[in-house]
Each structure stands twice: as C-alpha cells, then as structure tokens.
Amino acid sequence: MTTPKLNLIFLFLFCSSFLYGQEINPGTAGLFVQDELKLIASDFGFSEGCSPDKQGNVFFTDQPNDKIWKYSTDGKLSVFLEPSGRANGTYFDPKGNLVACADAKGELWSINKKGDVKVLLADYEGKQFNGPNDLWINAKGGIYFTDPYYKRDYWTRTAKDMRSNDVYYLPKGAKQAKRVADGMVRPNGIVGTADGKHLYIADIGASKTYRYAIEKNGDLSGKQLLMEYGSDGMTLDEKGNIYLTSRNGVLIFDTNGKMIARIKLVHEPTNLCFSGKDKMTLFITARKAIYTLPMQVKGIE
Template sequence: MPKLTSIYLLVLIITSCSNPKEQTKSIVAEGAELQLVADQFKFTEGPASDREGNIYFTDQPNDDIWKWSPNDGLTLFMDSSGRANGLYVDDQGYLLACADEANELWRINLADKSHEVLLKGWNGMKYNGPNDMWLDAKGGIYFTDPFYKRVYWKDTSMQQSNCKVFYLPPGGSTPIVQDSTLIRPNGIIGTPDQKYLYVADNTGKKLYQYHIGLDGQLENKRLFADTGSDGMTIDNQGNIYVTGDGVTVYDDLGIKIHHIPVDRSWTANVTFGGPNQDILFITAMNSVFTLKMNVKGVRWQ
C-alpha cells in the first residue's frame, strides 16, 4: 500500500473514533459553573420560558408558581395554582399548567392570574394526573398522564385503565390517545421542525422517539435511548436533555454526550431561558439552578 494512502486511512480512523464527549464540551460556556438560585422550596418542577426569557416554575407541595427573571430574580407569581406540575407558555402568552390537584389542564392569564379549565377528564373519567406537555406550532397540545398518588388527593384510586400520551388538536375539546403502552409516560419534548416527539417512560427507563404525522398523529415509534426522564428539553443542535441523576445530554442519534451533575438526590426538570435563551434552568428537589450555555433553547428562537 502506498505510504500516502496509509497516512490518509490513519487520519480517517482517528477522526471517526474520536470521543464524542470531547467534541461536545462546548455545549457549556467556557468556565461556567452551576449557580444556585434558591433552595427555599419543598419540591420544584415544571420550568417554562416566556418570550422575554423569564422562567415560571412550580413548588408543587406548597401549591405555588414562581417566576424567575434574569434581571429581577425571584418573585411569587401565584399561589393556589391547582397543584401545578408541568408548565408551558403558549404563543398567545397564556401559561398552561398540568394542575393535578383535580387532575386537570389549566390555562392561566399571565396578566390577572385568572384561569380556565381546558380539560378535566377523558372518556367519562378523571385523568390519572397530567404531568408534562409540549405544544406544536399549530397550538395542539401533547401531554402525558401518568399515575402518581398524591398525598393531597381525597380519592387515590386510578380511574383510567392505563397511563396514556394524549394529543389535543388545536381548537379541539376532546384529546386523542397516541400511546397507551408506556408504564408511566412523563417528560415530553418535540423538535422545532415539528418532525419528532420524544416521550420518556420514567418507570420503564426508556426514551422513545415518534414521527409526528398528519393531524398530529404519532407514528413510527422507536426506542431512542435506554433512559427514563422526568422533565426534558432540547437545544438548537438537536440535543435532548433528560433529568433524574442530574442532567444527561443525548445527541440526535441517541448517543450520550454530556452529563451535568447536580448536588441533589433528584433533578426533576430543565429548560432554557434568559434573553438569549442560553441559560439552562434546572429544578432539583428544594432548589433551582442556572448554568450558562454555548447552545440555546429553540422555543423562542
């Protein structure tokens, strides 16, 4: 074999075998460290960013929704929040909430904090407890409905026969079941191009990818990674962020590329915020944290 050809092949082998972790260290800003914002809560969940980069998140045991602003810090946004869990700010500026005190979906007016109940049950029965949601570009709502017994429930029976992933079409009033085979569907996130939806089965320790078909129907389900997750988010490189043991990052091929340790026993949720959508906001037990990133969230780009 000619010498130059041998050298060329050697370069190809070294390039193809390079460590993906080394290639993706840059997702975190150089020199950035995890910053504790506050640790005054009981259990934090459900962070969601608005257009200005403010973050709304829940302290579910205390029945509160808080607001974090990069400029103004923390303020209590709302108490008596229906035991809100997962949150999402829609394109009209309303805050949607998985309010599992009565197993409902709420829409909250950010101006006056009034709310309306969007959904309160399916097929004549209460939901198990809506947990997390993602909205498509048309305004359709995908949401997960696992069953976790809450100490504040008077009736702790499971009315639905199983745990489901639902889709509420835009303008609709009746959600459509998309998957009823997961043990406890939990975190959910979609891609900005509207092609794929990711749903975590936290109890089953699996992360699935679905193709989003016509009219929002989920198709071609496949195993994306052998991991569960509570809340999830996605960045502008297509990386998926899952939670539990800190924050673990997978690329769009399902390869683990990074881990962000968080000094708490459970990391519940994560999203991007800040005016440039480059601050990773993390909820973990009684605390919330921020981390400056080189990548950005895709929600308001």
C-alpha cells in the same frame, strides 16, 4: 485463593464500574463549563415544571406548596400564582398563556398574564385523568401531555379511573383529547422538535426514551427507542441535542441517542429549560433547589 464465583463477582463489579464511568461521565462536549453552574435558591418543597416566556423569564412550579413561581431575567424571584391547582408541568402556548398540568383534579389549565385561569380539559370520556404530568405545545397550539399515575396525599379520590398510563393530544380549540401513545409503564417527560416533526417521550417507569413522528392530524407513528434512560423533564437545544434529568445529573444526548455530556448537580434535577433574553441560560429545577448554567448553545423554546 478466590473461588470462581468470587472471580465472577469481581469481574461484574469491575465491568459495571467501567461502563458506569463511560456512560455517566462523558464530559461537556463544549456546551458548557461545569464550574459556572450557579445555585439560585434551595428552599422549595419540590421544584418542577419550568417554562420560559418570550422575554426569557422562567415560570416554575412548587407542587407541595401549590405555587407557581417566576424567576425574572434580572434574577428576581416572585410568586405568580397561588393556589395553582397543584401544577406540575407547564408550557407557554403561542398566545403567551401558561398552560399547566393541574394535578389537583387531573386538569389542564390555561393561565393568562394576570393569573386568570381557564380549564381547557377536565376528563377523558367522562373519566378523570391519572394526573397530567408534563406537556409540550406545537406551533398550532395543540397540546401533547403525559398522564402517569402518582398517588398524591392531597387527593380525596382513593382509586384511579384510567386503567393505563398513556399520552394524549388535545388539538387547539378541541373539548376532548385523543390517546396517541400507550403501552408504557409510566410516561413522564415530553418535548417536541422545533420543526414540529418529532416528539420525544420519556417512559420513566421503564427507563427508556422514545422518538415518534408527528402526523398532520396530530397522531404519532414510527415509535423508536432512542435512549435506555427515562426522564422527569426534557428539553432540546438548537443542535437537536436532548437533555434528560436523572439521579446522575442532567444527561445530554445527540440526535442519535448517544450520550455526549453530563451536568453534575448536588440536588437531583427534575426539569429544565433554556431561559434568558438570548435563550442561552439553562434553568434547572432540582427538587428543593433551582440552578442556572450559561450555555454555549441556544435552546429551541
């Protein structure tokens, strides 16, 4: 005979299992075929920060090993830059320079095709950033980036200068960034819409993702909670679907924040982007591994 307390426990476990199944296994939504997922390599320290150039080649980071890698459209892997400033998130600007969150000294770097580095931003009002993590660049060349604090074993500093974990915007050509979003636990993944009207920011520390309206001066307004999930990296497809990385794989949501698909992986995904000459191959970094997956939809990048 079970007690009322045990009955409640069984009911909780049953409901949790049911909800978990409903939320985490919604299918493919006709966007991909799960069996076509391909493991490319699995010998990295921690793969992250992937971005496609105009030709569809992907550049991604391996922060523990201080490298930026290139995965070409013909399937070849090569080291693009070493050392890389412990680069984390990356994004190509309108001129074709690779902008990287250089975590070693809390900087933003611009890297040209030859691998020459220019420091775009080194501090905020004289204080060192926590550690620029991920970024998105609008059509004007303005840079939005998240700045969460993750203590690194390779840092020489012993304490952080910034009191909070916030989001900043660096207008094109500006020498100083401005804070555009605060009040988060640990902002991480970030991506903007193709029309430049909205910005998605994942607060991975609070397991939430928000949508903001982008004002003409670069400020953000109209904060809206869209998903009760955080994310390390993010991307969008041409339908406006939002791709988040989680311990349960890549989770795909529609523009209303409803989960519509999940990509299952052996390794935990960290970031992703659409790659290839037609921008119809999803490239996924997953800690020690990288994957590709043919898609039935194009990316916006």
